[in-house]
Amino acid sequence: MSGQDPIAAFRVEAGxxxxxxxxxxxxxxxxxxxxxxxxxxxxxxxxLKGSGAMFGFDALATFTHHCETAFDRVRKGLAxxxxxxxxxxxSAQDHMRALIETDGSGLEAAGDTxxxxxxxxxxxxxxxxxxETPAAKGWRLFFRxxxxxxxxxxxxxxxxxxxxxxxECKIVARTDAxxxxxxxxxxxxxxxxxVELHGDISKGDIEDVFIFVMDDMELKxxxxxxxxxxxxxxxxxxxxxxxxxxxxAPEAASTTPGRAAAKPAGESVRVPAERLDELMDRxxxxxxxxxxxxxxxxxxxxxxxxxxxxxxxxxxxxASELRDTMMVLRMVPVASLFGRFRRLVHDLxxxxxxxxxxxxxxxxxxxxxxxxxxxxxxMVHLIRNSxxxxxxxxxERIAAGKPAAGQVKLSAHQxxxxxxxxxxxxxxxxxxxxxxxxxxxxxxxQPGQTVSEQELLQMIFHPGFSTAAAVTNLSGRGVGMDVxxxxxESLRGAIDIKSVxxxxxxxxxxxxxxxxxxxxxxxRVGEGRYVIPLAAVEECxxxxxxxxxRSRGRSFITLRDRLVPFLRLREMFDTGTRPDPHQKxxxxxxxxxxxxxxxxxxxxxxxxxIKSMSALHRDVSTFAGATILGDGGVALILxxxxxxxxxxxxxxxxxxxx
Amino acid sequence: MTASILTVDDSPSLRMAIRIALTGxxxxxxxxxxxxxxxxxxxGAKFDMIITDLNMPNMDGLTMIRELRKDPAQCGTPIIFLxxxxxxxxxxxxxxxxxxxxxxxxxxxxxxxxxxxxVLGR
Numbered sequence: 123m124s125g126q127d128p129i130a131a132f133r134v135e136a137g138x139x140x141x142x143x144x145x146x147x148x149x150x151x152x153x154x155x156x157x158x159x160x161x162x163x164x165x166x167x168x169x170l171k172g173s174g175a176m177f178g179f180d181a182l183a184t185f186t187h188h189c190e191t192a193f194d195r196v197r198k199g200l201a202x203x204x205x206x207x208x209x210x211x212x213s214a215q216d217h218m219r220a221l222i223e224t225d226g227s228g229l230e231a232a233g234d235t236x237x238x239x240x241x242x243x244x245x246x247x248x249x250x251x252x253x254e255t256p257a258a259k260g261w262r263l264f265f266r267x268x269x270x271x272x273x274x275x276x277x278x279x280x281x282x283x284x285x286x287x288x289x290e291c292k293i294v295a296r297t298d299a300x301x302x303x304x305x306x307x308x309x310x311x312x313x314x315x316x317v318e319l320h321g322d323i324s325k326g327d328i329e330d331v332f333i334f335v336m337d338d339m340e341l342k343x344x345x346x347x348x349x350x351x352x353x354x355x356x357x358x359x360x361x362x363x364x365x366x367x368x369x370x371a372p373e374a375a376s377t378t379p380g381r382a383a384a385k386p387a388g389e390s391v392r393v394p395a396e397r398l399d400e401l402m403d404r405x406x407x408x409x410x411x412x413x414x415x416x417x418x419x420x421x422x423x424x425x426x427x428x429x430x431x432x433x434x435x436x437x438x439x440x441a442s443e444l445r446d447t448m449m450v451l452r453m454v455p456v457a458s459l460f461g462r463f464r465r466l467v468h469d470l471x472x473x474x475x476x477x478x479x480x481x482x483x484x485x486x487x488x489x490x491x492x493x494x495x496x497x498x499x500x501m502v503h504l505i506r507n508s509x510x511x512x513x514x515x516x517x518e519r520i521a522a523g524k525p526a527a528g529q530v531k532l533s534a535h536q537x538x539x540x541x542x543x544x545x546x547x548x549x550x551x552x553x554x555x556x557x558x559x560x561x562x563x564x565x566x567x568q569p570g571q572t573v574s575e576q577e578l579l580q581m582i583f584h585p586g587f588s589t590a591a592a593v594t595n596l597s598g599r600g601v602g603m604d605v606x607x608x609x610x611e612s613l614r615g616a617i618d619i620k621s622v623x624x625x626x627x628x629x630x631x632x633x634x635x636x637x638x639x640x641x642x643x644x645x646r647v648g649e650g651r652y653v654i655p656l657a658a659v660e661e662c663x664x665x666x667x668x669x670x671x672r673s674r675g676r677s678f679i680t681l682r683d684r685l686v687p688f689l690r691l692r693e694m695f696d697t698g699t700r701p702d703p704h705q706k707x708x709x710x711x712x713x714x715x716x717x718x719x720x721x722x723x724x725x726x727x728x729x730x731x732i733k734s735m736s737a738l739h740r741d742v743s744t745f746a747g748a749t750i751l752g753d754g755g756v757a758l759i760l761x762x763x764x765x766x767x768x769x770x771x772x773x774x775x776x777x778x779x780x
Numbered sequence: 781m782t783a784s785i786l787t788v789d790d791s792p793s794l795r796m797a798i799r800i801a802l803t804g805x806x807x808x809x810x811x812x813x814x815x816x817x818x819x820x821x822x823x824g825a826k827f828d829m830i831i832t833d834l835n836m837p838n839m840d841g842l843t844m845i846r847e848l849r850k851d852p853a854q855c856g857t858p859i860i861f862l863x864x865x866x867x868x869x870x871x872x873x874x875x876x877x878x879x880x881x882x883x884x885x886x887x888x889x890x891x892x893x894x895x896x897x898x899v900l901g902r
Binding site: 270272273274275276277279280283284309333334337338 | 829849855856857858859872875878879880881882898899900901
């Protein structure tokens with residue numbers, strides 16, 4: 123797909139529009155009377171229809187037109203927004219997606235069904251009075267300007283004049299908010315106005331009058347037809363009616379949970395992801411060539427070499443800056459990932475009959491685009507698990523003394539070179555006894571064998587493991603957690619699960635920020651060179667001769683009063699060379715687990731461009747990949763997660779042996 | 781009495797376009813090339829309305845609006861700024877600084893005149 127193809131560009135754009143519409147609809151489901159959301163959804167539909175027609179998606183344009191017309195009625199106050207309408211438009215929105223992705227053939231029947239439902243939703247919802255009386259009657263509005271607006275050049279009298287130009291007006295000033303004379307600042311405007319505007323006027327025309335002050339002012343616009351208007355009605359009554367309506371502060375509305383935090387994007391250029399990947403490859407090659415150059419430059423000592431060295435250093439700086447810029451280019455906020463789950467949770471709530479509230483935190487946290495794409499599926503599994511297994515039904519929750527609505531909370535934050543994503547629910551937690559029983563029937567543990575809490579929870583990551591008593595549509599088919607774990611580990615990440623019975627479960631994912639280039643620590647073991655991801659390195663210490671001899675067979679060192687298992691890489695890799703006299707230990711960690719790696723020599727830090735190994739080496743678990751060194755040689759990248767697990771096993775064996 | 785308008789913009793072509801549009805609609809137009817010039821002009825004479833760009837050398841539009849609003853003589857003078865469609869943050873900043881309204885670039889002369897009529901009422 124080329125970036126030059128307008129149809130391809132439209133598909134991308136339409137996808138984003140549909141996402142916006144979906145967000146708007148989901149929010150609207152919570153706050154049916156939020157005018158801004160109605161307008162936002164309407165604008166989305168409108169744009170989609172317009173550009174769809176422009177690029178030859180006629181079926182889409184026609185279909186969207188019907189939805190837009192229906193929504194326009196809501197926007198104009200002719201029909202109220204209802205849950206049913208939101209649901210219908212949500213399914214219509216799925217249909218639109220299908221129309222965009224295919225050529226639309228064979229989808230007509232489905233479209234017609236949705237349109238019929240849509241018609242029913244709109245007709246059923248329309249207030250009977252509103253249906254018969256078109257907006258020709260006019261509008262009742264109340265407005266109050268922000269106090270400083272007069273000083274800032276807005277003349278309220280001119281706004282009133284503009285309203286008079288639209289149609290016949292009945293204007294009553296409301297003076298209740300004017301402060302006492304002693305506090306009155308002469309340039310501030312505290313008067314509000316009730317206006318009854320008669321005539322065939324669109325709401326947009328009225329809003330246009332207030333365009334410059336609309337964001338900050340109090341403005342209520344209601345169709346006159348909503349209330350039977352008697353001309354002789356006392357003005358006071360209408361004043362009170364409006365006054366009762368305008369009490370909720372606008373700020374309160376904007377902090378309602380579930381409001382999409384997504385801000386409209388600033389100026390940006392859309393680039394196909396493949397081009398970024400290509401560029402990333404080039405930058406990778408550049409980094410490799412640069413380190414070769416740098417080694418060459420540091421080889422000799424003559425005057426010419428001095429010049430070469432300064433050039434080499436310059437290039438090193440540029441290459442590293444280029445690399446950093448490149449990384450930032452590939453980063454995208456997790457908001458777009460979290461956004462997808464709102465629909466998922468909405469559907470899950472409907473299917474399970476549970477009440478589920480999804481809240482998110484840290485949506486601005488950025489992750490490498492590739493990483494994020496690969497995170498989507500595992501997270502879907504985890505959220506499904508939370509909603510389906512974790513959360514109880516409203517009745518069960520009330521019986522357990524919890525609020526009826528279950529909470530699912532997604533949060534993301536950056537921690538060093540990792541992004542930490544947590545999925546937390548306040549459900550029943552993982553049933554230890556069930557996990558244990560299942561593990562025993564599967565032969566994973568022996569009956570009566572003592573296992574730690576953490577180990578027991580880890581059982582759920584075994585293939586084919588599910589504790590759901592019945593297989594439901596959503597989960598419990600035993601595929602999932604093992605796949606989740608594998609996916610996370612293929613991202614060089616880690617998954618951790620905590621659960622308190624009756625209080626809920628928390629799944630924590632730790633994912634490296636990027637997959638392509640890492641800062642590594644280059645070490646030598648025997649004659650081979652290896653790279654340890656620097657983010658995992660906690661410290662480097664020397665393994666003294668006495669310690670070395672003492673720990674033979676035990677392979678533990680005491681580090682700040684903690685026993686740390688270590689692995690002799692020389693033995694693991696079977697180097698067959700004589701050990702260097704001063705061996706070093708590199709202590710690496712994932713989460714709370716630490717392990718030491720004994721190496722012959724620590725060479726230094728190395729910008730490592732990760733090259734994946736061929737399919738032949740896929741089952742070699744100790745290595746995460748390979749890289750090319752400055753001198754053209756190859757170094758293998760150690761898989762930290764695997765090594766730490768190995769170390770832990772060693773520790774357990776020793777503990778078991780006493 | 782014809783209304784007088786001060787237009788502040790570093791682009792001569794844009795100033796010219798604004799002048800042609802506004803004088804054509806019967807307003808008196810005074811021009812300034814940046815925020816500093818704009819302030820000086822505004823201190824010397826009372827204008828009915830000021831139209832300013834935001835990005836300018838020497839003193840940008842935001843600063844000029846803030847300076848103008850500090851002057852009691854400029855209390856209530858409508859100030860319209862020129863902005864681009866995408867820059868909502870800038871719009872908010874300018875409003876906070878004390879601007880009355882805005883005009884989205886690129887604009888046609890009719891829009892400019894419409895805004896002037898709206899704000900000035902004549």
